[in-house]
Amino acid sequence: MRIAVLDDYQDVARSLADWESLPGDAVFFTAFLGHDDDAVTAALRDFEVVVAMRERTPFTAARLAELPNLKLLVTTGMRNASIDLDAARDLGITVCGTAGSATAAVEHAWALILAAARRLDVELFSTDRPRAAGRPWQQTLGTGLSGKTLGVYGLGKLGGQVALIGKAFGMRVIAHSQNLTAARAAEVGAELVAKEELLARSDVLTIHLKLSERTTGVVGAEELARMKHGSILVNTSRSAIVDTEALIEALDSGTPALAALDVFDVEPLPRGHRLLDAPGVIATPHLGYVTEDQFRIFYTGAVEDISAWAAGTPVNMLA
Structure with a gap:
């Protein structure tokens, strides 16, 4: 199982959760993939699991349709307006969220x-x-x-x-x-x-x-x-x-x-x-949710979501 962890701008994701406990390899993207659909889908086409940091990288119906290997999309937080949940359901992609701090x-x-x-x-x-x-x-x-x-x-x-x-x-x-x-x-x-x-x-x-x-x-x-x-x-x-x-x-x-x-x-x-x-x-560059405490909750929750999904018992499902 290949796992993409997106928009890890501060390069902290690997240190804030136990990714090694997962049955697969995680790749951490520390740079923004860009706004171009072709560039985003080319970078993610081989991944079965994608972890999105909030709404930094949108997942529109068009983008999801170009990711044939994607089976699980995890968003940090339990709401993400940049993910087309209807399209994900139609494509058989499970979408899960995580806890967060207000x-x-x-x-x-x-x-x-x-x-x-x-x-x-x-x-x-x-x-x-x-x-x-x-x-x-x-x-x-x-x-x-x-x-x-x-x-x-x-x-x-x-x-x-x-x-x-x-x-x-x-x-x-x-x-x-x-x-x-x-x-x-x-x-x-x-x-x-x-x-x-x-x-x-x-x-x-x-x-x-x-x-x-x-x-x-x-x-x-x-x-x-x-x-x-x-x-x-x-x-x-x-x-x-x-x-x-x-x-x-x-x-x-x-x-x-x-x-x-x-x-x-x-x-x-x-x-x-x-x-x-x-x-x-x-x-400020969208820092409202960017704290160590918050990110630890996000990434720990993402690992739990992936582990549960891999075991056939997905949790925190949005789609």
């Missing part, structure tokens, strides 16, 4: 909120650099969070934890999503508001919606124009929830003033992308 994404959302509020993108440097590089000792005025309004768009498991931390900072917390109730909002100390009010009142607006047909592009030019001048938009959920082109235009006008982003329409983000030159962008 805290990593919440912590990273707050890392971005704080980085934006205190303009760490501008002010951060090593102690020996400022004068040598000709940089002023201080350049910006930060934004204090206590007493400000935190808007949480999507108050599920992740959004609820983000809201509780906002309360600990002394922020007023408001929230909105299509099916959110006042009772659920009150559980985490938030006030349920209409979408328009969420946009207009938030000093910091953080997005924690699940990507779906309904939420794709739900924050577009009209919504961005309703935001406070000088506000901060944070997106650690999925890029397609926010219209990227509309966001670039909105940043030029200062509404919002800053966008702290961990997710992008195309990943890895191509060099020269317009977003990289837009004013007020603080960007």
Whole structure:
């Protein structure tokens, strides 16, 4: 049995789980295979098992159809929007997921909120650099969070934890999503508001919606124009929830003033992308789930999935 472990960018997968316990050889791909279908399928055509790290490498119906030897596809986490589960079922490919930790994404959302509020993108440097590089000792005025309004768009498991931390900072917390109730909002100390009010009142607006047909592009030019001048938009959920082109235009006008982003329409983000030159962008390379603790859970779960499948008793099945 040949096993491909994809997108192991930090080259840590082999050290975080017992791959040698499996009845087969694992090959670890530390570089992104690319966006070209032919290149991806050529690299994976001989593998019976593929382990995908989140949504880094999509498995569309077209790609799956070009992998005749693929029998088991394991995704880290129990949800992966980049895998066509219907196509996998039709092709007889078993798809399994793993456990995960919700805290990593919440912590990273707050890392971005704080980085934006205190303009760490501008002010951060090593102690020996400022004068040598000709940089002023201080350049910006930060934004204090206590007493400000935190808007949480999507108050599920992740959004609820983000809201509780906002309360600990002394922020007023408001929230909105299509099916959110006042009772659920009150559980985490938030006030349920209409979408328009969420946009207009938030000093910091953080997005924690699940990507779906309904939420794709739900924050577009009209919504961005309703935001406070000088506000901060944070997106650690999925890029397609926010219209990227509309966001670039909105940043030029200062509404919002800053966008702290961990997710992008195309990943890895191509060099020269317009977003990289837009004013007020603080960007991290989709790090919300990238912690040692999380990866240990992911890869240990992947090994367990493969072992169970090889024994004829698959677990954590998605398809």
